[in-house]
Amino acid sequence: MSEPPAYLDPRDPAVHLDQHTQRYVWEGAEKDWEWHGRLPVGGERQTSGRWIEVISQEEINKQQEVYSVAGVDETVPAAPVIKRQQGKKRKEPEPAAPKKPKPNTAVFVSQLPLDAVVSEIAEVFSRYGVLLENEEGEPRIKLYHDNETGAFKGEALVVYFKPESVELAIQLLDDTYLRASKGVCTGPRMHVERAQFQNETSADTSEKKPRELSEAERKSLKKRMSKMNSKTNDWDSDSDSERPKAQATARTLILKKMFTLAELDEDATLLLDLKQDVREECESLGEVTNVVLWDREPEGVITVRFRDPAAAQRAYAKMDGRYFAGRQIVASLTDVRPKFRKTAHADDEDDENDERRRADAFGDWLDGQGEENK
Structure with missing residues (x-):
């Protein structure tokens, strides 16, 4: 048969269901036909509909070649079609932006x-x-x-x-x-x-709606938040007033009340120990380039120079007001070269000679103690 029967019979061996189009197809000797109309119920044949010849893509291309117009791209939709498509895109709702995680305070x-x-x-x-x-x-x-x-x-x-x-x-x-x-x-x-x-690590992403607040x-809540903001402004201004004006660029931390001159005279190793302790404490906050103990200052001054001003600020906040050996430390920041008094020796930026001199003094003191005990 070159043409299908007037009805659809799913039991016909020449008929099969196209899984892609979900339509019944009758395979003829030369052409295929698709059933358009009501689908069969219970495997019975169906007469409410008709067979329509399936046109292959090759035939479509031949038709386009015959009726093509010079300078017109058949693959580009017509202007009304493009306008309609753009209108549909504008109407499509945009996906909701992901919610920002609540800041951890x-x-x-x-x-x-x-x-x-x-x-x-x-x-x-x-x-x-x-x-x-x-x-x-x-x-x-x-x-x-x-x-x-x-x-x-x-x-x-x-x-x-x-x-x-x-x-x-x-x-x-x-x-x-x-x-x-x-x-x-x-x-x-x-x-x-x-x-x-728990909500930061749990795999459950379901969100609980917050309880509705009464008037x-x-x-x-509004009153408390206003009070918190006021306190924040006061805290920031107080902190700024207590810190040196040069804080933004200062890299040198000045620590006072770290020792007494009498303590240095009694213990020749105190200088080295103090400098090492201060360096270790400050290096936990940032890179330290120099630590100087000013051994002729009655206020017990030690200066620490940092590579980064931010590290100096952190050290100031941590050290100021702390107690050390029963004394409360007084800290400050400066962006100029300190001018305190110390034993004349090497440059302030490199005090290895001072450590060597103190070590030699300690060795002489030990030798003197040995002579006395003979």
Whole structure:
């Protein structure tokens, strides 16, 4: 047969279902035909429809060649079609932008003294930023206790108002003593790290809708946020007024009350030990290029020069007001060459000769002690 029957019979061996077009095709000797109309139900033949000849792509191309117009690209849609397509694209909704993660403003503190209380933790951590407050105006600090005994575990969560305070607190309080400013440097040192919350590591991405706040709660929250912003401005201005004006470019840290002249005379090795201790402490904050102990200054001056001004700023914030050997350190910053008094020897930028001289003096002192004991 060169033409299909007037009906569709799925049981006809010349009929098959095209999986791509989902239409029934009748394969003739020369041409194929597609069924357009109602589809058969239950395998019965269907008469509501008709067969339409399938035109191959080759025949379509031949037709286009016959009716083609010079200078017209048949592959480009007509202007009305392009306009309609562009209109559809404009109407399509743009995908929603991914939500920015909520900034982390909390630090987790461990290895605290077991008798530590919220007030002293707040006093120490508020030096590096404004602490977030609850409805009662109290700092958001959570102490963790043992579930069985109820005893304090030496762990706490401290929440700041701004995320910038987190990094500053980690840099300046990690591996320090909670009561160092009061001269108490015993027991374990604090470990301060960025707080990790469950929604940051959990694979469950489902979001819980926040509880709808009442009008009174919204007013209270707005009032607290305004108060926090005011405190932040005051904290920033106070910090700037306490720091030297040259802070932005200063690379030299000046430390006073680090020693007394009497201590240097009594212990010939103190100079080397002090310089080494200060260098190790400051190198944890940035690259140190020079440490000088000014051994003729009654105020006990040591200067530390950093490669980077930002490291000098961090060292200033960490060292100023700390207690050392029972004395409270007074720190400042400068961007000029210090002019303090010291024993005349090598250039201030290279004091190896001074260390050698002190070591020789210590050797002479040992020799003298040996002669006396003979």
